[in-house]
Amino acid sequence: MKKSLGAHTWALPTPVWLIGSYDKEGKPNVMAAAWGGICCSRPPCIQVSLREATYTHSAITKRNAFTVNIPGEEYWREADYVGVVSGRDTDKFTDCGFTATKSELVDAPLIDECSVNIECRLKKTLNLGLHTMFVGEILDIKADDCVVKDGAIDIQRVKPILFSPPDEEYHSIGSKIADAFQQKTPP
Amino acid sequence: MKKSLGAHTWALPTPVWLIGSYDKEGKPNVMAAAWGGICCSRPPCIQVSLREATYTHSAITKRNAFTVNIPGEEYWREADYVGVVSGRDTDKFTDCGFTATKSELVDAPLIDECSVNIECRLKKTLNLGLHTMFVGEILDIKADDCVVKDGAIDIQRVKPILFSPPDEEYHSIGSKIADAFQQKTPP
Numbered sequence: 001m002k003k004s005l006g007a008h009t010w011a012l013p014t015p016v017w018l019i020g021s022y023d024k025e026g027k028p029n030v031m032a033a034a035w036g037g038i039c040c041s042r043p044p045c046i047q048v049s050l051r052e053a054t055y056t057h058s059a060i061t062k063r064n065a066f067t068v069n070i071p072g073e074e075y076w077r078e079a080d081y082v083g084v085v086s087g088r089d090t091d092k093f094t095d096c097g098f099t100a101t102k103s104e105l106v107d108a109p110l111i112d113e114c115s116v117n118i119e120c121r122l123k124k125t126l127n128l129g130l131h132t133m134f135v136g137e138i139l140d141i142k143a144d145d146c147v148v149k150d151g152a153i154d155i156q157r158v159k160p161i162l163f164s165p166p167d168e169e170y171h172s173i174g175s176k177i178a179d180a181f182q183q184k185t186p187p
Numbered sequence: 188m189k190k191s192l193g194a195h196t197w198a199l200p201t202p203v204w205l206i207g208s209y210d211k212e213g214k215p216n217v218m219a220a221a222w223g224g225i226c227c228s229r230p231p232c233i234q235v236s237l238r239e240a241t242y243t244h245s246a247i248t249k250r251n252a253f254t255v256n257i258p259g260e261e262y263w264r265e266a267d268y269v270g271v272v273s274g275r276d277t278d279k280f281t282d283c284g285f286t287a288t289k290s291e292l293v294d295a296p297l298i299d300e301c302s303v304n305i306e307c308r309l310k311k312t313l314n315l316g317l318h319t320m321f322v323g324e325i326l327d328i329k330a331d332d333c334v335v336k337d338g339a340i341d342i343q344r345v346k347p348i349l350f351s352p353p354d355e356e357y358h359s360i361g362s363k364i365a366d367a368f369q370q371k372t373p374p
Contacts, residue, residue: 002297002304002329009231010328010340011305012257012347013360014224015200037201037224038352039236040315044196047234047320049226070199076364077374084371095373110189117189118198124313128227128322133234135315141197142189152353153197160199162349162360165225166339168368172361173200173349177263180355184271186282187264 009035009165016079016161016170019048020067020100020109020117021059028093028100028109031056032083034163035131036068044138045123049131055087060134064122065106068136069114073159073172078113080170105139115144115158196222196352203266203348203357206235207254207287207296207304208246215280215287215296218243219270221350222318223255231325232310236318242274247321251309252293255323256301260346260359265300267357292326302331302345 014034021029035049046068050057060066071079078096085092093100093111100109103119110117120136127133147157155173162171201221208216222236233255237244247253258266265283272279280287280298287296290306297304307323314320334344342360349358 001332002299003332003335005328005330005335005338005340007231007325008328009225009228009233009325010303011202011204011223011225011233011255012303012340012342012345013200013202013349015198017198035225035227036198037226037234037236038196038198038222039224039234039320040222040318041196041238042317043315044194045315045318046196046198047224047226049224051228068198073364077370080365080367080370081372081374084368112189116197116199124315126311126313126322128230128232128311130229131227131232133226133322135313135320138194138196141192141195143192145188145190148190148192149354151192153192153199154354155199155349155351155356155358158199161364162200162342163367164342167336167341169342169366170364171342172364174359174361177260177348177357177359178267180267180350180357181271183264183267185268187268 013162014165016163018069018071018111019056020069020111021056022063023059029055029087030082030092032079045135046138047133047135049133051130052132063107065108066120066136067108067110068118069111070116070160071114073161076161076170115147116153117142200349201352203350205256205258205298206243207256207298208243209250210246216242216274217269217279219266232322233325234320234322236320238317239319250294252295253307253323254295254297255305256298257303257347258301260348263348263357302334303340304329
């Protein structure tokens with residue numbers, strides 16, 4: 001029996017990504033975003049959607065660039081913190097003990113402590129209401145050796161965090177279910 | 188030590204969502220999508236990005252509506268199948284034993300077997316290259332009683348599937364890590 005729950009942003013799962021940018025003085029900043037996802041394969045594109053009030057919003061608009069950094073679950077406190085406080089008021093890299101490395105491809109910082117860094121050049125900006133969608137073209141992915149297996153990133157080594165919007169909780173990933181794209185006949 | 192892996196769509200995690208639509212004859216169709224995410228809180232919006240070649244692409248363009256249905260992990264074979272074959276060639280609802288219920292809000296079908304159904308009215312269409320992004324405004328969410336706890340959807344009862352793009356694998360969700368938005372001081 002289905003129940004109507006109203007109009008909410010209750011999709012499952014959503015990611016926990018750390019968005020890296022430089023402010024107008026060149027200070028590296030980071031915020032957490034769960035409103036995001038891949039949106040094109042060729043060219044590879046990713047969207048992250050941020051409120052206009054965020055410090056990162058103005059940085060991306062000015063620099064036309066951002067990074068998407070994937071924290072492992074051991075960094076859930078840092079991920080939570082950078083989603084709660086503003087880079088206008090504090091240096092969140094210092095607060096978290098994060099190290100910023102300047103991207104050689106785009107005008108944005110990589111977070112060394114995140115095992116996966118995605119370097120994005122701003123491609124489109126779409127104002128949808130409370131949130132602005134930034135579509136970035138992915139120019140490169142950098143990953144720690146220790147999370148790479150057979151030339152690709154291994155999700156079980158990255159251990160990304162999931163965000164559950166209905167109850168505002170973080171969850172871990174579980175185990176592998178199956179390889180994709182195998183079921184060519186009705187199940 | 189970080190390694191450059193090239194420009195890929197290797198974000199983690201991505202969802203496994205089943206997109207419901209009606210074709211031009213009114214036949215319900217479903218396809219799997221991992222390129223998607225929430226993109227605005229007010230109004231609540233969700234994006235799904237599909238290749239123009241898909242049968243669902245033409246249906247959404249014509250009907251200005253779609254549903255996002257969240258399959259539990261027990262439906263991973265069905266989710267895989269509807270991502271592999273085209274609704275041009277077969278009736279995927281029948282093949283999967285899925286039941287279509289017409290949405291009362293938008294011109295698209297709900298999948299009864301998915302515990303969460305999100306009803307979307309097409310708001311924006313953005314051509315990004317191989318994929319077209321459809322931004323839908325969420326008009327309502329319907330959920331099975333058995334996945335609702337204290338008025339909200341419980342991710343541990345839904346058991347959504349995750350897709351890992353680098354190795355094309357499905358994974359389950361794990362356990363709860365923590366409540367969000369608690370870390371107001373540096374960790």
